[in-house]
Amino acid sequence: MISAPAQNNKAKNNKAKDVLIKKLAHDFHNPELLDEALHHSSMVGRSNERLEFLGDRVLGLVISEALMQKYPQAVEGELAKRLSALVSRQSCAEIAQQYNMAAPLIHDQQNENIMLSDNVMANLCEAIIAALYMDGGLDVAARFILQAWAPMLDAMTNVPANPKSDLQEYTSREGLGLPTYKVIDTTGPDHAPVISVEVALDNGTRVCAQAGSKKKAEIEAAQSLLEVLKAGTEETS
Numbered sequence: 001m002i003s004a005p006a007q008n009n010k011a012k013n014n015k016a017k018d019v020l021i022k023k024l025a026h027d028f029h030n031p032e033l034l035d036e037a038l039h040h041s042s043m044v045g046r047s048n049e050r051l052e053f054l055g056d057r058v059l060g061l062v063i064s065e066a067l068m069q070k071y072p073q074a075v076e077g078e079l080a081k082r083l084s085a086l087v088s089r090q091s092c093a094e095i096a097q098q099y100n101m102a103a104p105l106i107h108d109q110q111n112e113n114i115m116l117s118d119n120v121m122a123n124l125c126e127a128i129i130a131a132l133y134m135d136g137g138l139d140v141a142a143r144f145i146l147q148a149w150a151p152m153l154d155a156m157t158n159v160p161a162n163p164k165s166d167l168q169e170y171t172s173r174e175g176l177g178l179p180t181y182k183v184i185d186t187t188g189p190d191h192a193p194v195i196s197v198e199v200a201l202d203n204g205t206r207v208c209a210q211a212g213s214k215k216k217a218e219i220e221a222a223q224s225l226l227e228v229l230k231a232g233t234e235e236t237s
Contacts, residue, residue, distance in 0.1 A: 016103035023099050026132055026140055033135050037127035039106045040120065048127035051134075055126030058133045059087050062145045066153060078159050085160040086152055089213055092122035095148050101128060119193075119213055163223040167199075170226060177202040179225065181218050184208065197221050205229070 017038065021028070028034050037048045063086050067079050074082075085091065096102065101124050133141035167179055185196035197217035200206035207228060209220035 013104050013106065020099065020101060020104055024132065024144060026136055028135050030135050033131040037131040038104050048123065051127035051130035052123045054133065055130035058129050058141050059126060059145060062142045063087055063149065066146060070153065081159050081162040081165065082156060084162055086149060089118055089122040089215060091152060092125040093118040096121040096125040101125060163219050163226060167222040167226045170229060171201060181221065183214060199225050
């Protein structure tokens, strides 16, 4: 027998899912795909991780094509920097928040804070993109992506900074070799990890940085090392 609280939670979840479906503007032929996308990895036996893997690739494809059409004269490096910013964890998490995708998320009830993680929100967004793709094809997924990402595409007037690329270009130009990145520590709970990353050069120069994901920590470390190198150049000039 299902308890009253459990029934209430299920009804609340179904209502939130119906609202999300309207926002996605797609009636699922196979509702199980959306259900799978809404299962967080904390749930035993079922999660959205496989869909997240696919959604990441679909998102990258659609945004890449949109960038090529929007900037026909842009070189590969510029397109790559724009793409990296648009498909970042932060960008995906922002879309998930705008569409309130976490409202029907099915997760371990003992961990309510799990929905607040940018990483969880980004994964959820990508999983839903994959569900749209598998249920309706590329046209359906692309329609949602282009609508959801339109404000970001329009607002991106300048080429965004890419600290990792900028650092690599700088060290190559200065004969310092390629920077290497290494995770040196991981602390905190699964839903809110703190990742420590070290970036180092062949000459022994190294900098550490922390963030909620490996990618963000690498970016922070690259930016810090680039500032250190440029400051050293200014002092010796």
